[in-house]
Amino acid sequence: xxxxxxxxxxxDHHHGPAKGLTRWLYTTNHKDIGSLYLWFSxxxxxxxGVMALVIRAELFQPGMQIVEPEFxxxxxxxxxxxxxxxxxxxxxxxLANWLIPMMVGAPDMALPRMNNLSFWILPFAxxxxxxxxxxxxxxxxxxxxxxxxxxxxxxxxxxxxxIFSVHIMGASSIMGSINVIVTIMxxxxxxxxxxxxxLFVWSWLITAYLLIAVMPVLAGAVTMMLMDIHFGTSFFxxxxxxxxxxxQHIFWFFGHPEVYIMILPAFGIASHIIETFSRKQLFGYSSxxxxxxxxxxxxxxxWAHHMFTVGLPLAAELFFMWATMLIAVPTGxxxxxxxxxxxxxxxxxxxxxxxxxxxxxLFTIGGFSGLMLAITPADFQYHDxxxxxxxxxxxxxxGSVFSIMAAVYYWIPKWTGNMYDERLGKLHFWLSxxxxxxxxxxxxxxxxxxxxxxxxxxxxxFADWNAISSVGAFLFGASQILFLFIVLKTVMGGKKATxxxxxxxxxxxxxxxxxxxYHTFTTPPKVSL
Amino acid sequence: xxxxxxxxxxxxxxxxxxxIALFLLVMxxxxxxxxxxxxxxxxxxxxxxxxxxxGATLYFWFRAVIREHIAGLDSAQLQQSFVFGMAWFIFxxxxxxxxxxxxxxxxxxxxxxxxxxxGEKGLANMLWQGFESSWPVMSTPDAGSAYVxxxxxxxxxxxxxxxxxLPLWNTIVLLSSSVTVHFAHLALKNDNKKxxxxxxxxxxxxxxxxxxxxxxxxYEAYAHYGLTLNSGIYGSTFFMxxxxxxFHVMMGGLMLAIMLSRSVLYNHFDPHNxxxxxxxxxxxxxxxxxxxxxxxxxxxx
Numbered sequence: 001x002x003x004x005x006x007x008x009x010x011x012d013h014h015h016g017p018a019k020g021l022t023r024w025l026y027t028t029n030h031k032d033i034g035s036l037y038l039w040f041s042x043x044x045x046x047x048x049g050v051m052a053l054v055i056r057a058e059l060f061q062p063g064m065q066i067v068e069p070e071f072x073x074x075x076x077x078x079x080x081x082x083x084x085x086x087x088x089x090x091x092x093x094x095l096a097n098w099l100i101p102m103m104v105g106a107p108d109m110a111l112p113r114m115n116n117l118s119f120w121i122l123p124f125a126x127x128x129x130x131x132x133x134x135x136x137x138x139x140x141x142x143x144x145x146x147x148x149x150x151x152x153x154x155x156x157x158x159x160x161x162x163i164f165s166v167h168i169m170g171a172s173s174i175m176g177s178i179n180v181i182v183t184i185m186x187x188x189x190x191x192x193x194x195x196x197x198x199l200f201v202w203s204w205l206i207t208a209y210l211l212i213a214v215m216p217v218l219a220g221a222v223t224m225m226l227m228d229i230h231f232g233t234s235f236f237x238x239x240x241x242x243x244x245x246x247x248q249h250i251f252w253f254f255g256h257p258e259v260y261i262m263i264l265p266a267f268g269i270a271s272h273i274i275e276t277f278s279r280k281q282l283f284g285y286s287s288x289x290x291x292x293x294x295x296x297x298x299x300x301x302x303w304a305h306h307m308f309t310v311g312l313p314l315a316a317e318l319f320f321m322w323a324t325m326l327i328a329v330p331t332g333x334x335x336x337x338x339x340x341x342x343x344x345x346x347x348x349x350x351x352x353x354x355x356x357x358x359x360x361x362l363f364t365i366g367g368f369s370g371l372m373l374a375i376t377p378a379d380f381q382y383h384d385x386x387x388x389x390x391x392x393x394x395x396x397x398x399g400s401v402f403s404i405m406a407a408v409y410y411w412i413p414k415w416t417g418n419m420y421d422e423r424l425g426k427l428h429f430w431l432s433x434x435x436x437x438x439x440x441x442x443x444x445x446x447x448x449x450x451x452x453x454x455x456x457x458x459x460x461x462f463a464d465w466n467a468i469s470s471v472g473a474f475l476f477g478a479s480q481i482l483f484l485f486i487v488l489k490t491v492m493g494g495k496k497a498t499x500x501x502x503x504x505x506x507x508x509x510x511x512x513x514x515x516x517x518y519h520t521f522t523t524p525p526k527v528s529l
Numbered sequence: 530x531x532x533x534x535x536x537x538x539x540x541x542x543x544x545x546x547x548x549i550a551l552f553l554l555v556m557x558x559x560x561x562x563x564x565x566x567x568x569x570x571x572x573x574x575x576x577x578x579x580x581x582x583x584g585a586t587l588y589f590w591f592r593a594v595i596r597e598h599i600a601g602l603d604s605a606q607l608q609q610s611f612v613f614g615m616a617w618f619i620f621x622x623x624x625x626x627x628x629x630x631x632x633x634x635x636x637x638x639x640x641x642x643x644x645x646x647x648g649e650k651g652l653a654n655m656l657w658q659g660f661e662s663s664w665p666v667m668s669t670p671d672a673g674s675a676y677v678x679x680x681x682x683x684x685x686x687x688x689x690x691x692x693x694x695l696p697l698w699n700t701i702v703l704l705s706s707s708v709t710v711h712f713a714h715l716a717l718k719n720d721n722k723k724x725x726x727x728x729x730x731x732x733x734x735x736x737x738x739x740x741x742x743x744x745x746x747x748y749e750a751y752a753h754y755g756l757t758l759n760s761g762i763y764g765s766t767f768f769m770x771x772x773x774x775x776f777h778v779m780m781g782g783l784m785l786a787i788m789l790s791r792s793v794l795y796n797h798f799d800p801h802n803x804x805x806x807x808x809x810x811x812x813x814x815x816x817x818x819x820x821x822x823x824x825x826x827x828x829x830x
Contacts, residue, residue, distance in 0.1 A: 117543075177617075182614050224632065
């Protein structure tokens, strides 16, 4: 896609950012809000990461060495909740804020004040969640999936605070998604038809739709919990005619689209980066769009594959098995398209490309273990073992998280005007790549050998692989300090970036200066293909 | 091509105030609920201050948006953003109700029959062997002291008693209000503000009437039927579905009342320029559709 800019950036009514703290508190600027989201997400990534290291430190050896089992459960729960709702989702929203208005040629997000509200809810929500660590009875300890009755009958009192923090996180997500959809539907520059939109924009349009569809269902689930705990209802209590399995159905009706919410924007990012560094047009643009849409639609009818061992009717097990396997088709389309894009390309391996290639390979590994888990009879063996942990960490860490890092390296010259340090970037990549595989690959083995997830202790035969996994986790964790250093160094200075930044980059965001002016596209550019 | 600038306010204090208000609101709510039954608790004050801050911030925020509109700052494109935004907000509300309707579907078709020994997972009956499946289920599998069982339910009483049946009147009132709000809309489009105010006033009155009937029904349920949140899964689904619907009726009624006062006091809205009202009326129609679903699946079937 080539774009012609008619006029922009010469508007004397607009000023730069306000001075001082109020710039961040009162801002309506999509770039400021994007930066807030990204920094918040990184802070949560470090906090959730430290919790993961507490878990891995405890699991370094069999037996209980470092923490009490009760505290281990709290770490496990908060690690999951923080990484999902505090790190990965806000990072993608931050990228959406930075990029979507620039990619579609809009002056800002469609509803700028609501955009600021969506962000500022998050620090309060996570303050509430983290403060539960200091409450009587401790923080939530029932796992990030908060299955009833663990999260109702047997929950610590802090569960009430957890419920309300989930409520406002959901409100934040819904408002953020409405903003994204309205921006994309209403604010595209003239000439940018839907099928000319950059794939990151497409991926977020679909993601935002999923978010608006399922976050309210999560709100419903936690509301039923609240009523069961405090007001005597029996939704999740068989003694009153309800069913704890009902909780799992509602939760995973939210939860399965939720995991695609955390991967679809990554698909968009990978498409841009692979295209740029292969110096070729992306192979199969329209099939990429249809694949993402199909994945999104299918995500609504596969939820019970998380519940095969709970005692579902046979027909349900069969249906959810086949429906789940169907997802491999559009996902395969995407992977083949990325590979075909690279085929015979003039590839160079800058840091974003390294992360993007690792994303394709390692996400595919996570996808294949997902296929194994989708086979109902086989899942009776794998269910709730470390094999599941290995599976979803492969799609989330070298999947989602790598794509976020790739995006940061790819677009940070546009954000700051400075090139990052390529040598350090590559070092960060190789350390992360090594660390992530040492951490999670052995978990396939201990899972298949039968080690259950979520326990603070394990039988002796799992000791070796657990020790190795813990070493990998600390390597991965430590290398993220390097990431922080690289980002700060780039913000402070470095080689000046050109507007185009990369030789092969295409799209409207590469037509404006680096760093991008505080206000871009106050009059819409004209887009031609 | 002529182009109207898209209005982006330089800065705004409302979002951060609203975020703080929400924080107080949920901290206060969680604290109050956790302290239920304790004599000493100050959480309720946090809750009230949160509510007050929430209402006040929304008031000033909406006032600012209305003033910007009157000053002509918002282009046609920005107004279109509000239209899309409202539509997607209503979609999110639909999905919120979907969770509760889904729960109702599941307990009626799966969990209660299974507990009663029917169907593929009828094995569950061995937990409480005397339990028989029916709907509306008037007993609970475990008949212990945790539950206070109801004597009567809210379902269709048969043609003979139909006219004495509150939900039928609720339905008539709410469906009529959807018609009257539509008449108000038509009147506005015909530039008949007097008729608009009148029909909108009737709609708000019907909304109040509905809430009154609903309160009466809840009173009946608690005082005379013994039907409470605590009478097992029928009471749980009944009160949560009708309760959230009732809450949405109050919100929708409040929106309409605000639109009425804007029209009467400040002479807002003209035939081509009334999305504030239109958004509230969309919301009202949505609430009405939810009621039709409730009437079918909670009361009749």
